[in-house]
Amino acid sequence: MPINYYIFLAIALFCIGVAGVLTRRNAIIIFMCVELMLNAVNLLLIAFSKMHHAEVATDPNAGINGQIFVFFIMVVAAAEVSVGLAIIAMLYRNTHSVDVNFLNRLKH
Amino acid sequence: MNTLICLVSLLPLIGFLLNGLFRKSMPKALAGIIGSGTILVSFIITLVIFVQVKKEGFEPITVNLFPFITSDTLKIGFSFLIDPLSTLFMLIITGVGFLIHWYSTSYMHEESAPDYAKYFCYLNLFVFFMLLLVMGANYVILFIGWEGVGLCSYLLIGYWFKNLDYGTAAKKAFVMNRIGDLGFLIALFALISQFGSVNFDEVFSKAPTASTQFITCVTLLLFIGATGKSAQIPLYTWLPDAMAGPTPVSALIHAATMVTAGIYMVARSHVLYNLAPFSQTVVAVIGSATIILAATIAVKQNDIKKVLAYSTVSQLGYMFLGLGVGAYTEAVFHVMTHAFFKALLFLGAGSVIHAMSGEQDIRSMGGLKKYLPITHITFLLGCLAIAGIPPFSGFFSKDEILTAAYERNPVYYIVGVAGAMLTAFYMFRLYATTFLGGFRGTEKQQHHLHESPGAMTIPLIALAILATVGGFLGIPEVFAKNSNWLGHFLGPVLGEHAPEASISVSTEWMLMGVSTVLAASMVIYAWGRFSKKPELDTPRGIGKWMADKWYVDEIYQALIVRPLKAFSGFLDNVMEKGVIDGVVNGTGRLVQYSSRQLRYLQSGQVGGYVLLMVIGIIALFVVQLFLRK
Numbered sequence: 001m002p003i004n005y006y007i008f009l010a011i012a013l014f015c016i017g018v019a020g021v022l023t024r025r026n027a028i029i030i031f032m033c034v035e036l037m038l039n040a041v042n043l044l045l046i047a048f049s050k051m052h053h054a055e056v057a058t059d060p061n062a063g064i065n066g067q068i069f070v071f072f073i074m075v076v077a078a079a080e081v082s083v084g085l086a087i088i089a090m091l092y093r094n095t096h097s098v099d100v101n102f103l104n105r106l107k108h
Numbered sequence: 109m110n111t112l113i114c115l116v117s118l119l120p121l122i123g124f125l126l127n128g129l130f131r132k133s134m135p136k137a138l139a140g141i142i143g144s145g146t147i148l149v150s151f152i153i154t155l156v157i158f159v160q161v162k163k164e165g166f167e168p169i170t171v172n173l174f175p176f177i178t179s180d181t182l183k184i185g186f187s188f189l190i191d192p193l194s195t196l197f198m199l200i201i202t203g204v205g206f207l208i209h210w211y212s213t214s215y216m217h218e219e220s221a222p223d224y225a226k227y228f229c230y231l232n233l234f235v236f237f238m239l240l241l242v243m244g245a246n247y248v249i250l251f252i253g254w255e256g257v258g259l260c261s262y263l264l265i266g267y268w269f270k271n272l273d274y275g276t277a278a279k280k281a282f283v284m285n286r287i288g289d290l291g292f293l294i295a296l297f298a299l300i301s302q303f304g305s306v307n308f309d310e311v312f313s314k315a316p317t318a319s320t321q322f323i324t325c326v327t328l329l330l331f332i333g334a335t336g337k338s339a340q341i342p343l344y345t346w347l348p349d350a351m352a353g354p355t356p357v358s359a360l361i362h363a364a365t366m367v368t369a370g371i372y373m374v375a376r377s378h379v380l381y382n383l384a385p386f387s388q389t390v391v392a393v394i395g396s397a398t399i400i401l402a403a404t405i406a407v408k409q410n411d412i413k414k415v416l417a418y419s420t421v422s423q424l425g426y427m428f429l430g431l432g433v434g435a436y437t438e439a440v441f442h443v444m445t446h447a448f449f450k451a452l453l454f455l456g457a458g459s460v461i462h463a464m465s466g467e468q469d470i471r472s473m474g475g476l477k478k479y480l481p482i483t484h485i486t487f488l489l490g491c492l493a494i495a496g497i498p499p500f501s502g503f504f505s506k507d508e509i510l511t512a513a514y515e516r517n518p519v520y521y522i523v524g525v526a527g528a529m530l531t532a533f534y535m536f537r538l539y540a541t542t543f544l545g546g547f548r549g550t551e552k553q554q555h556h557l558h559e560s561p562g563a564m565t566i567p568l569i570a571l572a573i574l575a576t577v578g579g580f581l582g583i584p585e586v587f588a589k590n591s592n593w594l595g596h597f598l599g600p601v602l603g604e605h606a607p608e609a610s611i612s613v614s615t616e617w618m619l620m621g622v623s624t625v626l627a628a629s630m631v632i633y634a635w636g637r638f639s640k641k642p643e644l645d646t647p648r649g650i651g652k653w654m655a656d657k658w659y660v661d662e663i664y665q666a667l668i669v670r671p672l673k674a675f676s677g678f679l680d681n682v683m684e685k686g687v688i689d690g691v692v693n694g695t696g697r698l699v700q701y702s703s704r705q706l707r708y709l710q711s712g713q714v715g716g717y718v719l720l721m722v723i724g725i726i727a728l729f730v731v732q733l734f735l736r737k
Binding site: 023025101103 | 711712714715718719722
């Protein structure tokens with residue numbers, strides 16, 4: 001299977017994520033869209049490391065660092081999600097809303 | 109010998125530093141002793157040098173102190189040149205200078221101690237720069253002295269700077285001099301670009317290789333400098349105003365020495381002037397015009413110092429007439445005799461002003477003869493000398509110039525004789541109004557009248573002797589063969605001038621006789637007229653024009669000062685306040701305005717931020733992928 005499909009899929013996922021972040025006002029959905037973007041990147045990294053590495057024919061372990069990156073991203077994303085969700089939970093407790101447009105007081 | 113030469117100029121500088129640095133704690137007596145003592149020692153050393161220079165077979169000495177400016181091939185050394193011309197000027201400067209310093213110790217005695225020391229410090233600095241001017245071996249050193257004496261002149265005219273008018277007079281002198289200095293400076297650069305050197309000997313030896321146009325330009329530019337410093341048309345108006353300074357300053361700077369700097373400079377550059385006949389004509393014409401203009405103004409002045417000031421301008425005109433007709437030795441001779449009698453007249457005027465408690469208007473004087481006997485006699489001798497009555501010094505020098513002028517063009521001679529008649533007339537109008545007749549001042553002034561103390565009368569007597577016999581240094585050849593000592597002395601520098609070559613002895617006798625008889629008749633006429641009935645009324649008609657100085661100041665005011673001020677006002681109001689301030693303030697306002705607009709981008713809407721971020725990333729991609737070559 002050519003790598004193109006993976007790339008198109010990743011781009012589609014990423015664009016959906018971006019569009020979601022831009023258009024949605026619910027903080028949790030925005031969060032999910034961010035995750036979507038991260039995973040689109042993860043998908044690209046894996047696809048490239050497995051299929052597009054120069055030495056993949058001779059060395060089955062070639063490009064392994066791309067996959068290791070993905071683990072890092074997942075770990076960091078998980079940490080970020082836990083912190084972010086905690087913040088959202090606190091926001092909700094205080095304002096009874098998760099609408100980001102309502103949360104504009106950071107500019108002051 | 110070299111040490112002595114350096115000492116001559118160094119001593120006044122030391123006096124300046126001592127009086128200047130310690131003026132707060134300097135007792136008056138000490139300040140006077142340092143001030144005049146340094147000049148006296150300088151004078152004695154100059155005499156020693158003079159004895160050397162006077163010897164037969166003397167070669168000019170150049171003393172190189174240190175390299176002053178070195179730039180590629182241009183090398184300007186800080187060096188002194190000692191030859192008969194500079195030695196003569198050094199003698200005048202230190203000799204007359206010493207007498208005037210001595211006189212000042214008494215004249216300025218009412219000043220407070222720091223001001224007294226300040227006065228002597230400026231005066232010493234002046235002598236230092238003046239010596240630099242005449243001793244310099246190149247145009248740059250000459251120029252340093254030239255600027256320095258201008259500065260000292262400014263400081264001393266404005267010595268009583270708390271009087272606003274005096275401060276204005278000082279500024280006027282400085283600004284007028286600057287106009288001339290610009291000409292000098294341009295000439296200096298032209299010389300450097302043409303000859304690659306400013307040393308007198310190099311410039312003069314290379315001068316014949318340059319084109320006549322170039323030499324004419326340079327000499328005219330130098331002459332512009334000379335008109336500023338030596339108060340010739342059109343830049344003479346500062347000199348009468350310079351009388352705001354203390355009287356000894358007027359005597360030293362604005363009569364005897366500084367104003368003759370232009371004469372020295374032209375005489376020093378006579379090689380160049382000889383190559384440019386057009387410049388010579390310009391010099392002679394300006395000189396003769398100045399003689400008449402200043403003399404007519406002097407006729408109607410009532411301020412004792414103003415009369416002398418205009419007479420100085422007029423006498424300087426004689427010197428330039430002499431220079432213009434190629435009679436360099438005669439012009440320098442007139443510088444010397446003029447230094448004697450004009451310093452004498454100014455110091456005599458100072459003595460009169462001193463006795464009159466500061467009164468300068470001759471209409472309030474009269475009959476001072478019996479109160480101030482010594483001043484009276486010396487002043488009379490000075491008047492006779494300047495009027496050109498034989499055998500006083502002015503007769504010899506003025507007649508030599510007039511003879512040389514006749515030789516070039518009889519018109520110059522007629523102008524010169526007319527000037528001499530006017531000179532005799534106004535000087536004896538001044539003398540008769542001041543010293544003869546009855547006293548016209550107040551009771552209080554009459555009670556106060558007294559002869560000045562010894563420190564003032566002794567310099568007067570010394571100068572009176574010099575003014576009387578000084579002329580015998582340069583007796584014309586027509587009286588006795590080989591009697592012109594000065595001509596012989598200056599011959600190696602300025603070239604022997606022999607008027608006898610082209611005009612006969614009898615013509616010369618006749619010229620001399622005509623000018624003497626005319627001058628003498630004017631003396632008798634003025635004496636008779638003003639001793640009985642002094643001119644007290646406000647003049648009318650043409651006399652008013654003369655009393656108001658032909659309105660030259662007003663013309664300058666209308667033609668130059670006002671348009672310049674209007675232009676400056678335009679620059680101030682429109683260019684400065686409108687354009688420049690507009691640009692500067694506009695930049696500030698633009699930044700403030702645009703910042704205020706950009707501030708609205710910070711809306712607090714996260715979506716907006718993200719949108720901008722995405723747009724930014726897309727823009728980066730576009731740049732990276734499509735626009736980069």
